[in-house]
Amino acid sequence: MNDDSFSLEVFVVSQGINRFRADLRDIRFRLFEQFKLGDLLGTAAYAEWGAEECNMVIDELYKFVCDRIGPLNSTGDAEGCKFENGAVSAPTGFKEAWDALHEAGYRSVATPEEFGGQGAPFAMHAVVEEMLSGANCSFNMYPGLAHGAAEVLMKFGTDEQKKQYVEKILGGTWGGTMCLTEPQAGSDVGASTTKALKQDDGSYLITGTKIYISAGDHDMTENIIHLVLARTPDAAPGTKGLSLFIVPRDTINADGSVGERYSNDVTTGSIEHKMGINGSATAVLNFGEEGKCRGELVGTVESVGIKQMFLMMNHARIGVGLQSLGVMSSAFLNALEYAQERKQGPNVKQWKNPEAPKVPIIEHPDVRRMLLDMKARVEGLRALIYKLALHTDRERAAKDNDEAAAAYHKGQVDLLVPLAKAYGSDQAFEVAATAIQVFGGAGYLHDHPVEQYCRDAKIFSIYEGTNHIQAMDLVGRKLGQKGGANFQAFAGDIGKFVAAHKENPELGNEVAELGKAMEALTGTAMRFLGWFQGGQMEQVPLAANRFLEMMSETCLAWLLLDGAVVAQAASADLADGHPDKPFYAGKVASARYFARNVLPAVKAKAEMVGTADTSPMDIPDAAFGAW
Amino acid sequence: MNDDSFSLEVFVVSQGINRFRADLRDIRFRLFEQFKLGDLLGTAAYAEWGAEECNMVIDELYKFVCDRIGPLNSTGDAEGCKFENGAVSAPTGFKEAWDALHEAGYRSVATPEEFGGQGAPFAMHAVVEEMLSGANCSFNMYPGLAHGAAEVLMKFGTDEQKKQYVEKILGGTWGGTMCLTEPQAGSDVGASTTKALKQDDGSYLITGTKIYISAGDHDMTENIIHLVLARTPDAAPGTKGLSLFIVPRDTINADGSVGERYSNDVTTGSIEHKMGINGSATAVLNFGEEGKCRGELVGTVESVGIKQMFLMMNHARIGVGLQSLGVMSSAFLNALEYAQERKQGPNVKQWKNPEAPKVPIIEHPDVRRMLLDMKARVEGLRALIYKLALHTDRERAAKDNDEAAAAYHKGQVDLLVPLAKAYGSDQAFEVAATAIQVFGGAGYLHDHPVEQYCRDAKIFSIYEGTNHIQAMDLVGRKLGQKGGANFQAFAGDIGKFVAAHKENPELGNEVAELGKAMEALTGTAMRFLGWFQGGQMEQVPLAANRFLEMMSETCLAWLLLDGAVVAQAASADLADGHPDKPFYAGKVASARYFARNVLPAVKAKAEMVGTADTSPMDIPDAAFGAW
Numbered sequence A, B: 001m002n003d004d005s006f007s008l009e010v011f012v013v014s015q016g017i018n019r020f021r022a023d024l025r026d027i028r029f030r031l032f033e034q035f036k037l038g039d040l041l042g043t044a045a046y047a048e049w050g051a052e053e054c055n056m057v058i059d060e061l062y063k064f065v066c067d068r069i070g071p072l073n074s075t076g077d078a079e080g081c082k083f084e085n086g087a088v089s090a091p092t093g094f095k096e097a098w099d100a101l102h103e104a105g106y107r108s109v110a111t112p113e114e115f116g117g118q119g120a121p122f123a124m125h126a127v128v129e130e131m132l133s134g135a136n137c138s139f140n141m142y143p144g145l146a147h148g149a150a151e152v153l154m155k156f157g158t159d160e161q162k163k164q165y166v167e168k169i170l171g172g173t174w175g176g177t178m179c180l181t182e183p184q185a186g187s188d189v190g191a192s193t194t195k196a197l198k199q200d201d202g203s204y205l206i207t208g209t210k211i212y213i214s215a216g217d218h219d220m221t222e223n224i225i226h227l228v229l230a231r232t233p234d235a236a237p238g239t240k241g242l243s244l245f246i247v248p249r250d251t252i253n254a255d256g257s258v259g260e261r262y263s264n265d266v267t268t269g270s271i272e273h274k275m276g277i278n279g280s281a282t283a284v285l286n287f288g289e290e291g292k293c294r295g296e297l298v299g300t301v302e303s304v305g306i307k308q309m310f311l312m313m314n315h316a317r318i319g320v321g322l323q324s325l326g327v328m329s330s331a332f333l334n335a336l337e338y339a340q341e342r343k344q345g346p347n348v349k350q351w352k353n354p355e356a357p358k359v360p361i362i363e364h365p366d367v368r369r370m371l372l373d374m375k376a377r378v379e380g381l382r383a384l385i386y387k388l389a390l391h392t393d394r395e396r397a398a399k400d401n402d403e404a405a406a407a408y409h410k411g412q413v414d415l416l417v418p419l420a421k422a423y424g425s426d427q428a429f430e431v432a433a434t435a436i437q438v439f440g441g442a443g444y445l446h447d448h449p450v451e452q453y454c455r456d457a458k459i460f461s462i463y464e465g466t467n468h469i470q471a472m473d474l475v476g477r478k479l480g481q482k483g484g485a486n487f488q489a490f491a492g493d494i495g496k497f498v499a500a501h502k503e504n505p506e507l508g509n510e511v512a513e514l515g516k517a518m519e520a521l522t523g524t525a526m527r528f529l530g531w532f533q534g535g536q537m538e539q540v541p542l543a544a545n546r547f548l549e550m551m552s553e554t555c556l557a558w559l560l561l562d563g564a565v566v567a568q569a570a571s572a573d574l575a576d577g578h579p580d581k582p583f584y585a586g587k588v589a590s591a592r593y594f595a596r597n598v599l600p601a602v603k604a605k606a607e608m609v610g611t612a613d614t615s616p617m618d619i620p621d622a623a624f625g626a627w
Helices: A003-015 A024-034 A051-069 A072-079 A094-104 A122-135 A137-156 A159-170 A305-341 A365-398 A403-444 A450-461 A467-478 A481-501 A508-534 A539-572 A580-597 A601-610 B003-015 B024-034 B051-069 B072-079 B094-104 B122-135 B137-156 B159-170 B305-341 B365-398 B403-444 B450-461 B467-478 B481-501 B508-534 B539-572 B580-597 B601-610
Strands: A082-084 A087-089 A174-179 A195-198 A204-214 A223-231 A242-248 A266-271 A282-287 A294-297 B082-084 B087-089 B174-179 B195-198 B204-214 B223-231 B242-248 B266-271 B282-287 B294-297
Touching: A024 A051, A024 A122, A024 A365, A024 A539, A024 A580, A051 A072, A051 A094, A051 A122, A072 A094, A072 A137, A072 A450, A082 A266, A087 A266, A094 A137, A122 A137, A122 A305, A122 A365, A137 A159, A137 A174, A137 A223, A137 A242, A137 A305, A159 A174, A174 A204, A174 A305, A204 A223, A204 A242, A223 A305, A242 A305, A305 A365, A305 A403, A305 A450, A365 A403, A365 A539, A365 A580, A365 B539, A403 A450, A403 A467, A403 A481, A403 A539, A403 B450, A450 B403, A450 B450, A467 A481, A467 A539, A481 A508, A481 A539, A508 A539, A508 A580, A508 A601, A539 A580, A539 A601, A539 B365, A601 B601, B024 B051, B024 B122, B024 B365, B024 B539, B024 B580, B051 B072, B051 B094, B051 B122, B072 B094, B072 B137, B072 B450, B082 B266, B087 B266, B094 B137, B122 B137, B122 B305, B122 B365, B137 B159, B137 B174, B137 B223, B137 B242, B137 B305, B159 B174, B174 B204, B174 B305, B204 B223, B204 B242, B223 B305, B242 B305, B305 B365, B305 B403, B305 B450, B365 B403, B365 B539, B365 B580, B403 B450, B403 B467, B403 B481, B403 B539, B467 B481, B467 B539, B481 B508, B481 B539, B508 B539, B508 B580, B508 B601, B539 B580, B539 B601
Parallel strands: A174 A223, A195 A223, B174 B223, B195 B223
Antiparallel strands: A082 A087, A195 A204, A204 A282, A204 A294, A223 A242, A242 A294, A266 A282, B082 B087, B195 B204, B204 B282, B204 B294, B223 B242, B242 B294, B266 B282
């Protein structure tokens, strides 16, 4: 906090520049060419939407985030949130951006029309989240959490609750949050002690403290609607006894008007000082310190709160995958731009000639390797999440007329959510770190966006369920769902792809490598089955993260190769010199790189899981170390 | 920069708490039990030093850094350096710490007595660097750079220069820097354009701009002595034409007194705003803007500057390895402490019982896995760097009486330096990120030290030669040194270890795995040889980083297993219940974990190198992406 950095900050706040970059061509390729979004458009579920409408949204959205949201990313980081006199204010410019976003209606693009939305496929919502979070992930936390709260109420609220809350939240008049974590409980949500005591009028008195509440307090909306997990007096212990309550920060009068700030006895204890996402307020919230905090039950039944919250968690986990994608994609494209512009050193073929001309660093082999590595990871994750989104849309399209198809699509969504969240967030951090390396010393400075991306991304692996919780969800719940049918369908899809393309002249070896990885993955899944059946429960958490990684890498390789096959066919139809030729060549290149440089490690990981190593359990506690 | 964070900062500055942790028992184990430092003590080269003296230094040093240096780490991060009116000041408390450090004399522990040092083995200097950097790596940049400058002058300076500069720098009266990087040149040091024009009095007029100069300006010393690479008018292009100059920031009068600050026409243009190491000033320095900046040649010969600077670079690279070690070790121990204290969730065996008692998170399998993973990486890197340090000491001890032994030891030092720097720095970042994950959400907050460790550590992979430059040094220079003899000796040492211990009842499988990794490594080295001989020069940089990683992991596995064998023997002599029993069990556990969970990937990496993938070179520039 010195004068110099302060003056820099003032400069940046007033000059905020957009550094967000998105590859719209790849977004369209994955949506339309690879995953055939067009097949769904115009059908009953999405009658109003055609390719033209989707493309227009994509174009306008990109312009909007670059103009209005992106410029506030570094300024929000430098300024942070303010906490003064018990009230939080968001960074300069966030309120105006909030209003502009809700006026434009992007966040409601896939919301049903009955709630004021536009009824687009969920895949379009994924694009919106990717771009908003990539442009400014701190900012997008506020509407993102609000949107999640609205979704819970759309699904589980009474008609009255829907009417009272949903449109106001989705329209940006009120904010929203999800309040799970407590100081003593952390990931152990079942240990929550926040209390809810039913009153004669049917409302509940809420008392307790929640921490790490994203968007927990701010000055951008008239009110904030907290969804709070709490326990009624006679409820069961653990997660089963939790109920979900609507707790407005400020009292809502009978006529719908809102009382003074904090009038519902919800106060903000403090905000956290963090490694990143500094524009996002992370609050400690105290409910009912004066015994006057009123909440109402979501729906009409107690003790189903964890199930209700899980809907929100599931969307939030996909949201973290999309944050990861947006941030890592922009990190990659910023590094690419820098590599094209920054001249340094001679071409490697002339490295001994001190008078050789200096070339853009994109010519240097190790820079190209880093760029292609980032490109493959970004495109692979995009393919994974868009595939997930389109399974959601296909499930919806099929659910009234093809039960088996709907079940298949839902099963694939369930299976892919933990991959999107955990593998995605780990990759976002890694790719941002690689982007710093491409910039060299410059990447370590606030002058370029990549160090912020890296700091911001670290939280992705922790919140909305740590990545280990995702891995346990995958191996402990998802693998065995429907007697393993979802995983078998996933494996079957890959098997069909391998069979169909193993003779591909350009990619045959890579497709064969995919087959080997899938075999290793299936073998490893069988080991887990054996551990569950044999009661070797400690093996499961020890190997769960590695399994998630193996499955993610196999899945990314498959989807990159699938995209490459689509690109080959599309490119073959084009005349030489067509501007799309290099684009399609890029799809083949990222698939090949990933299959040769990442995928082979899946076999090695299977070997490691196979040793059933228990050394972390065998080591005596006192042997870890001392100081 | 809001009121709230400001008041926090003031609080922290006044309350600075030490969060540094070091495992002295492991430090002593590696020095004395594994690498037999005792064999060197009392011999001619280190006549004054016995085990007791070494142990006393270690104990007092730890107390000193915990008392005086550690408490300034988070406060220096929060406050940063100030740049006002063209002058830099270091964070609050750094000046007092600087004086205390030089008074205590720790940095000169291994400096020859003729320069006021204490003549200890270099291994003791390694311990000093590890602890100082671990306690506060920003602070230790200042004396570290000064020390490096003094070493160059000790080795290459004229007698007069030695007399004038060395003791003042080592005693802390004057600071010192190394000035290589220029805005247009970056890693391409040969493109430097800073000019040196010889004057009639034998001095040189220096003009040019240097950037990213660590400790480039501050207010802790009477003067700062810059060592500046510059080019004389008729010198060759590239690195061969560079000379090294002594350029004091402030004019030094004939009587040795120092003129006004910046009187030698060396001005500070700005300081950088960074992701981390915020307590370390990273300066832009302008030399001779008014045409009055005087320098003197180091030694008496022009155009040997790069060779002279390389001595400093080599020490600086070992220094980065030690920074990495100190930081990651403290990150691990902080996570361990938190895991022992933080209670959350039930034991895995009772996970279905919501009323089961909450346990310290160290009981959870995934937490144990992360802790053991960090432990193995920390101990492995410590073993690697201490081995390197003891090779330095053994070379010195042997150089007058056993040429072959001296050459062997020097060869191993050369080979290990790029591993210590590059693998070490990558691991420091990874381990710090894992430590954050152990803390969960709390790890993302400034309340705990691990997020700062992660931010600080990112620069380690960039400065003093990026990690790719280290990898190229390894495969392009070190592998082929002396016709490959150094690498063959390294491989031979591992081969002997494998042969001797392959029947070890506890570790036989792990030793066998080491043998396979070494085979894969040797095969990969042969591939590089083939590429060099066949002119496939582009393959070399594409695969260099992966080779460095393979060799580092093989080396760490070897040294961990070697330590485990030593520990087995030591433990066998102890009665049950002896307090050292768990310590020795920990050595076996970390070796076993690493051999089972990291080492097997070496084979997979060899397979990947074996595909000689050229996709990063094949992809057309236009195919990387667009926005």
